[in-house]
Amino acid sequence: MNRSTAQAEAQPHPHHRDRPAWTGTGAVTSPDLGRATAGARILLEALGVDLDNESLARTPERMAASLAELMSPRPFQMTTFANDGGYDELILARSIPLRSLCEHHMLPFVGVAHIGYLPGARILGLSKLARVLEHFASRPQVQERLTTQVAGWLSAQLSPVGVGVVVEAEHLCMTLRGVQVPGTTTITSSLLGTLRDDPRSRSEFLALTRPVA
Structure with missing residues (x-):
């Protein structure tokens, strides 16, 4: 823990002093x-x-x-297979439909997610990338947490060389009320392992998540 984080926790914002930290799923x-x-x-x-x-x-x-x-969320079991062929390139599922519920206003946010990984010893059944997204989206959420939960779960369960998750969503709490800016999308990302640390792998993943012209 760095010093600024420790100080922030030791001296909480006055409006938050009696509010317990969010620790659940x-x-x-x-x-x-x-x-x-x-x-x-x-x-x-x-x-x-x-x-x-x-x-x-x-x-x-x-x-x-x-x-x-x-x-x-619907329960599911992860299905993995041995990476017998030694495949070591990106596996990416693009534009997976997403719907979740903003925990601040209980209004939906909808969009797509791009989820990929560089495999290690195991590879994942392709449908499970969408199921993992659905699992963490089916609850009151914020987009930032959803993005990191999906990436963290894949990293913990699959032990890949790298994981990348990009989420693009439109929040109805922003487009139908308040500032009222229809069509605005929010983009969040979580990159782990080689996809975070290696510039070439990172660039390749992010390029593949962009719309095809």
């Missing part, structure tokens, strides 16, 4: 749909929504179920 494992529906009803009624209207009568139930779906 954000995943929702056992949603209580009954309570969530009741809470959605209270929220909508407080906002002035007429729930006696026939088309809105079941909206609290649907709202609770939709949010629970967006915040509940």
